[in-house]
Amino acid sequence: MGDNPSGSDNATAGDLGVTGRHARGAGTGVAPGSYEEPPFGGGGALPKKTRFGMEAGFRGLSVAAGAMVLVIIVAIAVFLISKAVPALSANTENFLTYKSWFPNETEPKFGIAVLAFGTVLTSIIALLVAVPIALGIALFLSHYAPKRLATPLGFVIDLLAAVPSVVFGLWGRDVFMEPVRNFSAWLNEYFSWIPIFGGDGPFGRSVLLGSLVLAIMVLPIVTSLSREVFMQTPGMNEEAALALGATKWEMVRTAVLPYGKPGVIAAVMLGLGRALGETIALALTLGVVFNISFNIIENGGNSIAANIANSFGEANETGRGALIASGLVLFAITLVVNMAARAIIYRRREFRDSAA
Template sequence: MQPTGPEGSVTSEMPETGPHAQEPRKLEARLTDADRLYRAFVASGAGATLVLITLIGVFLLIGALPALRTAGLSFLTTQPWAPDGQPPKFGVAAMMFGTFVSAAVAMVITVPVAVCTSLFINEYAPRAIRRGLTSLVDLMAAIPSLIFAIWGLFLLVPLLQPIEDWAVAQFGGWMPLMEASATGGSLFNAGLIIACMAIPITTSIIREVLAQAPRHECEGALALGGTRWGMITAVILPFGKGGIIGGSMLGLGRALGETLAATLILSIAFEIKPRILENGGITVASGIAIEFRDAQEMGLSALMAAGLALFLVTFAINILAALVANRSRPGAGR
């Protein structure tokens, strides 16, 4: 009950004064045994992941030390790959170039397609088929990469061959990246097949994130007279920016480490091919897969060094993506 005055009127309590008046109350959570067990389980899982990543990095570094001592800094700039020759001459310049080019081609295709597909399923598709489309995308994300690689090799690449030949004939004279005959085993075709692999998993993640957009804000935007596209650009896309970045980085991780598609599609050549429709190329993953069987002691160490380079690049990209995604979360700048 509130205190009353002499005539029965309600009086307000005097506010607290002193140095502790503005301090928030400290709330102590009472954890049950199940809460403690769950926390310990989650913490152990996170710790095991960090330990595993560290062990992988240490293993690659120890295996790569002989090759790095032999090649020195030229390991980053040398194109040929002859680690078991006399004298040994090897480097990851051609492999890293092919990896970045094929991954860039894949992501240029993957991200717009994944975002548009996610928006169509969530906002435009009829409710009767929405669940079926979602299940279909999730099912495609589980298809083995070998299936995509064989499909691309025997169906997609032959279908694209006339189109690529026409593009080279029409634009090759004034577009430096296309001044070559398209023969199928190019970095562009490898990136295209990798994009087909990355689109389903990227779409699945982005669709799930965009589906969490606050519906009351979406309905408010429509109630104020906005169009559906206006609601998407004003509410849904800003809300899901972090998820779009995260899903894209997961797709990029698959593109950087894809082995079968690059091995089957590319005409293997340990040299930098700046024209993306030119025949030939190599990536780090495909180079390791091809050279591993016949590698001798120095060759194995060189392959470990190539794997270490790819590991560090992937690790740095994921850290950068995590920082960008955290800054892109709703309310992160408040």
């Protein structure tokens, strides 16, 4: 984005050595109050630097607002831990390996193993489905579509991102389940020798349904971020490839994809973060069964977030603590995934400034 006049960081208005007195360009936002000595001329009329004026107050307010973000993230961790610890110490089984969820009994027994497995399984299948399609759409929008088609289509993809997850969940349960059930039965009939398509029903409210709904939901995120990155490919790289006789696809493969690779990885990880934390759509579509199974077409499946939504209603105090403990695990996982994604984006300045 070399030609983007973004920000005043590189505005050179005051950098031309006009006075030689300015330590920094005026464009970098030097407050009049921070001049060491009054400039020539009417400088004496400049307001004196005050210690507790509006300037300091406003600056302090904005710093506090910025720090608020850090405070909130720390507070989330602190309060979740404070409520999770009593429940975890009341737990009579191993939290990490136990495969059931009975925190409301007099002897609470609960473990995260099944939930964590289900969360990761649904998210990974969703990404396997969504990422190739999302990259295809991103390439279409950035390099293949005529501009008249690309703008409205990009708009439609943005609208897809705006549809609330509860609507997708309702649609998945009431409409999409039927075709998925037929498809599962078909897969089971012809491919039951593959373990993930085995079993003998009932089909429908399965990991497959949840993952496909999830795939539709992460599609817009991966698409919009990859599109941004693909669009930033330097025109020279593309033209050089074309001038060497590359076909359009060869140009994309040799110039666009390598340039956008870090951005695409980050986009996929952000999609993963969203998929891991998705709650209501999965609560409505998964079959909520507590067992670890790779079978993706039989009724079943569960996830941390969906379990919180489903069992919150009948939870007592230990039950709530157990759910908060599982939420803490989810928070830790998504925090790691998101931080890794952002770290990748931050290595490329031009990505950082545009990545949504």
